[in-house]
Amino acid sequence: MKLIYIAGNEPFNQGKINYKEVISKAKNKNIYTNTIFCGSREEGIRDYWQNGATTGGGKYFNIDSDKKVIYIETPYDIRIAKCNAKLNDTYMYYGNRGSEYKMKQIAQDKNAEVQSVSNLVERTVSKSKKNAYKNEHWDLVDKAEKDDHFIANMKESELPDELKGKSKEEIKKSVAIKSAEREKIQREIGELSKKRQIYIDDEMKKRGNDDSDDLGKAIESSIQELAKKNGYSL
Template sequence: MKFAQQLFGIGLSLFAITLYGCEPKKNSLNKQTIIAQAVLDKEKPSNNTVKIALLLDTSNSMDGLINQAKAQLWDIVNKFTHAKCGNQGAPNLQIALYQYGNDNLSSREGYIQQVLGFSDDLDEISEKLFSLTTNGGEEYCGKVIQTALGQLDWGKNPDNLKMMFIAGNEPFTQGKLNYEDAAINAKEKDVIVNTIFCGDYQQGIHTQWKHGATLTGGEYTAIDHNRRVVHIDTPYDDVIIKLNSKLNKTYISYGALGKKKIQIQLDQDDNAMEMEEAVAVKRAVSKSSRLYKNSKWDLVDAYAEGTVALGNINSDELPSELKNKTSKEIESYILKKKEERKKIQKEIQELNAKREIYIAKNRKENSKDNLEGAMLEAIEKQAAQKNYKW
């Protein structure tokens, strides 16, 4: 009897190994496997997440790199809008941001700063990117990689896609902490380090940027960080911009955080528009996607996720149009805004599909010689290894 129990335990373990992964294999189910499935469903981490850490050199010569990051953030976000991990559905996206090589940063910390930990708040990510300024300094690649590995919560879910992108233009070997040691630590955490050298391709190889990527199975790319990002204007841009304004009016802020966040939403729209209308269009597309979530301050998202009880909200926490309203009246207003939002988001997505076809027909080149091109190429290759599909 004891042997039979041990045999069943081994069989259950093997079943777990077979099932655990991004896309479970199909198995014929009997009563025992159904029980085993229930146990696994309970124990297996359900948070399928893509985690990307951006490590940006903000020394004097990197203004072009920072501008590319600001302009192309939304391309990276939009890449994951329709991503799926096997049969498990769409993953979450979290982005962290570090700056390094800036004299304004603490020398004790190696001229390194965590600007933002892992966040799925797209407005917050944009706000932090636009806060970056450049200044001369020492650029320690090994140190910033090791710092990001230690400070960020990478998690232990083997299904998650975990990536770093480090960009800069000084030798990868600078600093007391050996980049090879940092790479070993990255591999232990299942984090792929991709390196982007801002300069000549061969110079990046000679200064070990390629080796730094190879050690973790990452991609090495050299870009012209001073190259101006060229966007293709389309007949759909103006309409999408107008729809974005309508979309903003479907948000119902609540609480002290709500007042602050709804202003940040508008500020980041302005930041995108100041760069170029095409950037504002890409941001609007991101805002119409499932990745733009604001349940911490928006009643529509909070109500949809069930994270707020309408009867527990004080009247002074509500916008003027909802003060002194009953819970039923507030609920009716929320549902109305939800339907409006859903309709606007659908319109933006449909227009964006036409926009992408137009861009594909009119694009003269498909250059990787910028931050977006370097990142998207690496993302596609490494996501495929985790069974992510589009």
């Protein structure tokens, strides 16, 4: 079973490709499509977002852009943010555009921070998930993990300044060190993230907030519902 979540704020039926045909083919392969419309529920229904989810055997959600987002500060936010800086330091760019992508990574972190501390923390948590955040197209650590022979075949011009002039074995060693550092930081972020979520859940209960309209909870519920339909036990 696989799930797809599509989010947006424009008509779902735009473009040259017929969404019904594509989504139906996906469903036949046990791939379920869920949709998230950024706007009112009624507008999303009119713009075929609900129909997309129905066709795909999934769920339709909407995000109310006017709804105030509750931010709960936790004792773990600053520590997670500091881990983000350490995590970024484990990325070793390569290739003609590697440096550009590295700068984009940093810029997106700053954009998230400008929005709120919570956004930066959530982005850091996402980046720490090894299977969800991959950059083998510009990061040497990710690329070497995917392709054991990549470093041996690299040209000197493709290397970052810090690795130029080093032997292949020295480069492999440097990459291995960064990889080990990254795994350690990812584990730390994962542990802090769990503690942070427990803190938030407890605080929400104290405040008497109703979780029924929380998008994250709704998506989690949809995953569990589809899993049970497909014979999985939770």
